[in-house]
Amino acid sequence: MHDAIRLAHGFGGRLTQDLLDEVILPALSGGKGHEVTLDAAVLSELAPPVVVSTDSFTVFPRFFPGGDIGKLAACGAINDVAMMGARARYLSLGLILEEGFPIEELRRIMLSMGEITRQTGVKIVTGDTKVVEKGAGGGIYINTTGFGTLLYGPLGPDRIRAGDYILISGTIADHGAAILNARENLGFSKTLESDCAPLWDLVAVAADAAGSGLHALRDPTRGGLAATLNEFAQDTGLQLIIEEASIPIRPEVSTFLEVLGLDPLPLANEGKFILFVAADSVEATLGALRGHPVGRQAAVIGRVESGGRRGRVILETRIGSRRTIEMPLEDGLPRIC
Amino acid sequence: MGEASYRSRELVAELVNALKETAAGLPRVRIMHVCGTHEHEIGRHALRRLFPENIKLIAGPGCPVCITPAATIATAIKLATLDPGIILCAYGDVIRVPIGSGSLIETKSRGADIRIIYGIRDVARIARENADRQVIFFSVGFETTAAPVASLIASGLPQNLFVYCCHRYVPAAVETLAADGENPMDGYLLPGHASVITGYGAYDFLPARFGKPAAVAGFEPVDILAGVVSIVRQIKGKKPAVANCYPRAVSQRGNVRAQETMGRVFDRVDAQWRGIGSLPLTGLVLRNDYHQYDALAHFGIGEEPAEDILPGCSCHLIMTGRREPRDCPLFGDPCTPANPRGPCMVGSEGTCRAHYLYTESDDA
Numbered sequence: 001m002h003d004a005i006r007l008a009h010g011f012g013g014r015l016t017q018d019l020l021d022e023v024i025l026p027a028l029s030g031g032k033g034h035e036v037t038l039d040a041a042v043l044s045e046l047a048p049p050v051v052v053s054t055d056s057f058t059v060f061p062r063f064f065p066g067g068d069i070g071k072l073a074a075c076g077a078i079n080d081v082a083m084m085g086a087r088a089r090y091l092s093l094g095l096i097l098e099e100g101f102p103i104e105e106l107r108r109i110m111l112s113m114g115e116i117t118r119q120t121g122v123k124i125v126t127g128d129t130k131v132v133e134k135g136a137g138g139g140i141y142i143n144t145t146g147f148g149t150l151l152y153g154p155l156g157p158d159r160i161r162a163g164d165y166i167l168i169s170g171t172i173a174d175h176g177a178a179i180l181n182a183r184e185n186l187g188f189s190k191t192l193e194s195d196c197a198p199l200w201d202l203v204a205v206a207a208d209a210a211g212s213g214l215h216a217l218r219d220p221t222r223g224g225l226a227a228t229l230n231e232f233a234q235d236t237g238l239q240l241i242i243e244e245a246s247i248p249i250r251p252e253v254s255t256f257l258e259v260l261g262l263d264p265l266p267l268a269n270e271g272k273f274i275l276f277v278a279a280d281s282v283e284a285t286l287g288a289l290r291g292h293p294v295g296r297q298a299a300v301i302g303r304v305e306s307g308g309r310r311g312r313v314i315l316e317t318r319i320g321s322r323r324t325i326e327m328p329l330e331d332g333l334p335r336i337c
Numbered sequence: 338m339g340e341a342s343y344r345s346r347e348l349v350a351e352l353v354n355a356l357k358e359t360a361a362g363l364p365r366v367r368i369m370h371v372c373g374t375h376e377h378e379i380g381r382h383a384l385r386r387l388f389p390e391n392i393k394l395i396a397g398p399g400c401p402v403c404i405t406p407a408a409t410i411a412t413a414i415k416l417a418t419l420d421p422g423i424i425l426c427a428y429g430d431v432i433r434v435p436i437g438s439g440s441l442i443e444t445k446s447r448g449a450d451i452r453i454i455y456g457i458r459d460v461a462r463i464a465r466e467n468a469d470r471q472v473i474f475f476s477v478g479f480e481t482t483a484a485p486v487a488s489l490i491a492s493g494l495p496q497n498l499f500v501y502c503c504h505r506y507v508p509a510a511v512e513t514l515a516a517d518g519e520n521p522m523d524g525y526l527l528p529g530h531a532s533v534i535t536g537y538g539a540y541d542f543l544p545a546r547f548g549k550p551a552a553v554a555g556f557e558p559v560d561i562l563a564g565v566v567s568i569v570r571q572i573k574g575k576k577p578a579v580a581n582c583y584p585r586a587v588s589q590r591g592n593v594r595a596q597e598t599m600g601r602v603f604d605r606v607d608a609q610w611r612g613i614g615s616l617p618l619t620g621l622v623l624r625n626d627y628h629q630y631d632a633l634a635h636f637g638i639g640e641e642p643a644e645d646i647l648p649g650c651s652c653h654l655i656m657t658g659r660r661e662p663r664d665c666p667l668f669g670d671p672c673t674p675a676n677p678r679g680p681c682m683v684g685s686e687g688t689c690r691a692h693y694l695y696t697e698s699d700d701a
Contacts, residue, residue, distance in 0.1 A: 184455065260455075261377070319349040319558045321383035323695050329675045 005101040010131030019129065023103060024095075027110030028117065028124055041125035043090055047149045053080035054145040062109065062139060064182040066174075066194030069142060070109035072270060074116035075198045076221075077146030082200045083217045083273060085152030085207060091117065093127040094143035099134040109140065120198045122146070152207040152214065157235035159215040162306035165282045166240060167275040169202055169289055170195070170297040171248045172225055176267025177256050188259075191252050197271035202294045206275060209288030213281025219273045223328050226265040226313075228274055230327040233311035240313045242302035242325065266328030276304065343557030344382075352562040353387045359569045360389045367393045367521075368568055369658050371511055372528035373400035374556050376688055380695030382558045392569065395658035396688040398510060398610055399528065401478040402428075403656060403680040403687050406609040407436040409503050411641035412633070413475045414441060416501060417449040419636055424450045424467060426460045427475040428482075434683045436643050441475075457485045464498035473632045477503045480534040483621050484595040487602040490627055499632035504621035506605060507531045508539040513616045515547045520659055524550040524568035529560070529583045534599075536591025537579050544577035552580040553587050602627055611680055612646045612653025652679035655688050662692040669693065 008015045043050075057073040067075075074091070081088040093113075097106065117124055174195040181192045199219065207214050220228035225247070233240050249264055257264050271294070277285050282300060289298035313325040342348065360366065370376065376396045379385060385394060398404045410431075417425035425441075432441035432451060445451040454460055457474075464472040472495075476486050483504035490500065507528060515525070527540055532553045543551040550571030554564030560583060567580040581587055599621070608620025623631050633639065646653050650672070651665035662668050662681070672678040674690050681689035 261374075263381070317382050318344050318346065319382055319384075319387075320346050321386045323380070323383035323386075326694050329673075 003103060005097045005099055005103060005106070005131055007099050007131050007133065009097065010129055016129060019103075023107050024110050024127075024129070027107050028114040030114055030118055038126055039128070041090070041092075043125070043147060046089060046147060049150045051081050051084045051086035051148050051150050052145060053077060053084075054143065055080060057142045057144070058138060059179065060138060061179075061182050062105065064194055065178050065192060067196035067270070068109055068112050069140060070111070070113035071116055071196050073142040073144045074113045074122070075196055075270060077144040078116070078120055078122060078198045078200060079219050079270075079273070081146040081148040082203045083155075083219055084150065085155045085203075085214075085217070086148035086150045087200050087204070088120070088122050088146040088148040090147040091122055091124045092143075092145040093124050095127070095129045096137055096141040096143075097129065097131050098137040098139050099131055101139050106140065109142075116198055120200060151204075155214065155216050157216055157232055160232065160236045160238065160276045160304060161215070161278070162238055162304050163279055164215055164276045164304040165279060165300050166229075166242070166302040166304065167277055167282070167286060167289070168225070168248065168299055168301050169199070169206070169273050169275070169295050170271070171250050171253070172220070172269055172272065173249060173253050173257065173264035173267035175270040176224060176264075177253045179268070180260075180262075181256065188256050192256060195269060195271035197294060199271065199273055199294075202289065202292050203273065205288045205292050205295070206285050210275070210277050210281040210285040213278035213285070214275065215278065216276040217273050220269050222268050224264070224266045224268055225274070226263075226325050226328045229313045229325060232274075232276070233313050235311070236304070237311045239305045239307060239311070240302055241305055241316060242313060243316045244318045246299050246301045248297045248299050265325060343555075343559045345559065348559050349387070349562060352559065352566055356392065356562065356566050356569060357389045359566060359573055360392050363391055363569070363573060365391050365393065366523045366569060366572060367395055367658070368524045368526055368565060369395045369397040369514070369522045370526035370528070371397040371399040371507060371514075372526075372531070373403070373687070374530065375399065375526065375528065375554070375561060376691045378556050378558070379561060380691035383695065384558060384561060387562075388565070392565065394526070394565065395522070396655070396691075397514060397658055398613060398656040400656075400681065400687050401482070401505065402430040402434055402683060403652065404505065404610040404613070405431065405434065405477050405503060405680070406611045407643035407645045408609070408640050409477075410434055410436045410441065411438060411643040412638070413501060414439065414444050415638060415641050416473050416475070416632055416636065417441065417444055417451050419638075420471070421448075421450075422470045424452060424463060424470055424472045425475055426452050426454045426463060426472065428477065429453045429455075430683060431475065431477055433677070434680050435647075435677050437647060438643065457482075457489050460498065461489060461495065464495040468495070468497060470497065472498045474498065474500045475503070476500050479505055479507050479528070479531045480599075481530040483603070484534050484592070484599055487599045488595070490602050490623070490630055491598050494630050498630070499635050500623065500630050501632040502603075502621065502623050504603070505608060505610065506619050506621055508535055509605070509619040510610065510616050511540065512542055513619075514657070515543060515549055517657075520657060522549070522658065523572055524552075526561070526564050526568065527551055527553040527579070529553060529555045529586060532583070532587045532591065534592050534595050536589050537581050537587055538589045539591065540579045543579060548577055550577040550580075552582045555583040555586065609645075610656075613657060647678055650679035652681045652689070655681050662689040665689070
């Protein structure tokens with residue numbers, strides 16, 4: 001085996017087969033040897049209604065405290081399917097590799113993908129590998145598509161009603177802060193870790209507790225809480241009231257962002273979800289979330305109100321004033337002083 | 338999100354009550370702050386919504402990115418594109434500032450090597466790591482950023498590092514603003530960070546020469562409110578002074594060592610403020626002893642011409658407290674943080690951007 005990816009690894013010939021047999025498949029399967037791989041798969045075990053979601057991953061740095069691009073790609077597909085109330089069963093995997101990319105890095109990335117899929121009982125059933133010339137792509141890009149059967153719901157913005165409560169499954173901004181710290185080499189404490197994690201277990205626990213009181217779920221990834229809440233406000237035409245003091249955030253994340261002058265609300269999360277829950281299901285849902293190891297810091301962060309001019313999100317600040325939370329525009333740049 | 342007594346709801350409520358009591362019966366009071374971080378925090382905590390009706394807090398020229406002239410940005414763009422081997426380092430906000438002919442971020446996307454830095458130590462590191470290339474630091478900001486730059490320059494720069502020095506000195510600018518008879522303010526909320534360097538004594542001219550109350554304030558809601566309460570009390574008692582409402586960081590004399598270093602490295606000259614014009618003795622330029630580090634001198638170029646204010650933009654009126662962002666014909670459409678037409682919509686300390694992002698709707 002070579003040390004680095006060559007263009008021939010993407011030609012579909014012997015080198016492609018070697019890469020699959022010696023690197024990708026053993027890493028994904030945890031060393032269980034050669035598996036039959038196909039350009040397409042029949043998902044005969046998948047009962048309707050089927051939920052499907054696709055996502056591409058380009059994160060830099062590729063390795064960061066709490067995860068890497070492989071873990072992110074596996075969790076991303078599983079979580080997007082979970083937000084519909086469905087358990088992911090199958091994944092497709094598309095890899096775009098840049099000529100010269102170290103094969104050892106690819107192995108590590110595939111290992112962590114495999115760890116997540118085995119842990120969650122998700123099968124990777126079809127895949128594709130392409131290689132682009134050096135300089136044409138950023139090392140490795142991953143596309144995953146997740147397939148699952150709808151077990152709860154239907155869920156979605158059209159189910160949300162005035163009087164619903166808004167919950168979050170844990171602390172915010174962990175992933176965004178960890179990536180910023182790692183990417184810019186800011187040298188803050190290594191305790192800034194991504195929250196990247198598969199969420200199905202926690203979703204199922206919360207959905208069982210909430211019953212028909214569970215109205216909508218979404219994971220606040222890119223754009224963070226600010227973007228996700230604004231999407232819901234626009235989709236429902238209702239007003240969302242968020243209490244700043246109730247939003248869980250780790251003290252080290254909060255301090256890190258204060259130093260840089262950055263707002264935690266638009267920062268990405270990769271292991272959290274927001275729940276819209278009917279008032280009479282809030283207590284049971286919160287109790288169920290907090291009883292699960294991944295949901296200990298879950299909290300009620302706000303409520304849904306009718307009225308107001310348009311669908312918008314209002315923050316009740318810690319000091320007792322109110323302002324709107326706008327849709328975030330771009331990555332926060334560090335302020336000058 | 339994290340307990341901090343400087344954000345205590347109870348303390349804030351007490352200060353707001355004190356402000357209401359003190360302000361009762363006064364005519365309209367206009368207080369100018371000259372600090373971008375103040376504006377950012379005022380917006381983030383929606384502080385203005387807690388003020389009584391007759392107390393107006395106006396954002397002055399306190400955003401260092403906003404007041405950097407278009408000609409300076411144009412010159413930085415020229416420096417970044419002189420030669421493909423050049424690395425230009427700049428603070429984050431400044432690379433997005435639009436001028437008629439583009440911005441540094443556009444220049445970067447066309448291939449120039451422009452790097453965002455978080456502090457002056459990053460610049461020295463980049464210069465050491467790229468010893469075969471020429472590195473230019475586009476150095477902007479007030480005393481807060483000028484002091485560490487002076488310290489680095491005084492201790493000697495790597496041979497391949499040059500500084501395009503565009504710093505401004507706040508007290509001299511406040512002095513000119515205070516002397517402006519056309520647009521009188523009733524008091525000044527002074528910047529916490531910059532005053533750590535200068536000391537609050539640098540503003541003694543406000544009560545002494547202009548009879549204006551002033552207070553140095555920190556950046557938490559309690560700090561800012563305490564500063565405003567102090568100013569309104571001074572107005573009511575007709576006893577103007579420079580109150581220190583940020584004693585945990587600011588002293589009367591300030592950081593004397595930093596002042597000495599700045600005095601050794603910089604000369605003070607008249608300087609342009611974007612859209613405002615030339616303000617006497619507000620510019621910090623490298624003294625002759627440090628001429629070898631001057632990027633303009635090293636590369637043998639002068640300042641590029643550029644229009645400070647694009648047609649329709651009110652940034653110059655907003656920065657001097659003559660207009661509110663919402664009264665600008667471009668505010669919100671077409672000028673937004675994603676598509677800024679003027680500097681105040683760019684930096685997170687920019688007044689327009691703070692107003693846009695932290696909307697304080699009447700019914701919010």
